[in-house]
Amino acid sequence: MTRDEKKVIIEGLTEKFKETPYFYITDAGGFDVAQVNAFRRVCFEKGVEYKVYKNTLIAKALENLEGDYVKFSEEALKGFSGIVFSKEVGNLPAKLILDFRKKLGKKETRPVFKGAYIDSDVFIGEKNLEMLSTLKSKNELLGDVIGLLLSPAKNLVSALQYGQNTIAGVVKTLSEKE
Numbered sequence: 001m002t003r004d005e006k007k008v009i010i011e012g013l014t015e016k017f018k019e020t021p022y023f024y025i026t027d028a029g030g031f032d033v034a035q036v037n038a039f040r041r042v043c044f045e046k047g048v049e050y051k052v053y054k055n056t057l058i059a060k061a062l063e064n065l066e067g068d069y070v071k072f073s074e075e076a077l078k079g080f081s082g083i084v085f086s087k088e089v090g091n092l093p094a095k096l097i098l099d100f101r102k103k104l105g106k107k108e109t110r111p112v113f114k115g116a117y118i119d120s121d122v123f124i125g126e127k128n129l130e131m132l133s134t135l136k137s138k139n140e141l142l143g144d145v146i147g148l149l150l151s152p153a154k155n156l157v158s159a160l161q162y163g164q165n166t167i168a169g170v171v172k173t174l175s176e177k178e
Contacts, residue, residue, distance in 0.1 A: 006057060013053065013061035022086040022118050024093040025058070026111035029080035036082075039100055039111060046096055049085040058083070067120065075124045076115030090118040094133035 017023065028036055036052075043050040055077040062069040084093040097111055104110070113129040115122065123132060136144070 009057055010060045013057060014064040016085060017061060017065055020085045020087055022090040022093065024084040024116040025076045025114045026082050026084060026097065027079045027114050028082050028111040031110055042096060042100055043084060046092060047088070048093055048096065050082055052082045055081050072115055072122050072124065082111065089137045091133055091135040091137060094129055097129065098133055
């Protein structure tokens with residue numbers, strides 16, 4: 001690979017990092033071609049992208065970004081590295097990795113989770129994968145907040161319906177509730 005080719009890859013990867021708020025770095029070392037293709041297919045079906053890059057190219061692309069990625073580069077960029085890019089949901093790659101492992105069975109730990117970047121937070125190490133898979137997405141959190149805000153209104157509407165739409169009926173219904 002020539003310097004110009006490397007430069008093009010680094011520039012493209014830098015842009016990808018800038019436009020993607022969530023990315024996970026995995027180690028798929030030990031996978032055969034069929035397993036890597038199966039993982040790529042699963043990622044594609046779920047709307048995320050999986051690509052394999054050289055660690056040096058990933059490190060140089062991270063250097064072009066604002067922020068401190070030194071620790072991330074030092075600890076996560078070892079071995080055979082693949083990146084899972086997710087534009088919409090931060091926990092989706094973690095769920096994909098865990099589901100793919102279950103499909104392989106026999107306590108499979110591949111692809112190995114090395115690290116993740118989620119909304120300016122860095123998570124390094126396999127111990128964080130389970131926690132990342134349970135994170136709620138922005139849309140899920142908004143749904144929870146809206147549900148909480150609508151709860152009093154729903155209670156009032158149900159009290160009105162139960163109390164035959166009269167103030168006395170509503171007061172009686174609300175007083176009977178605990």
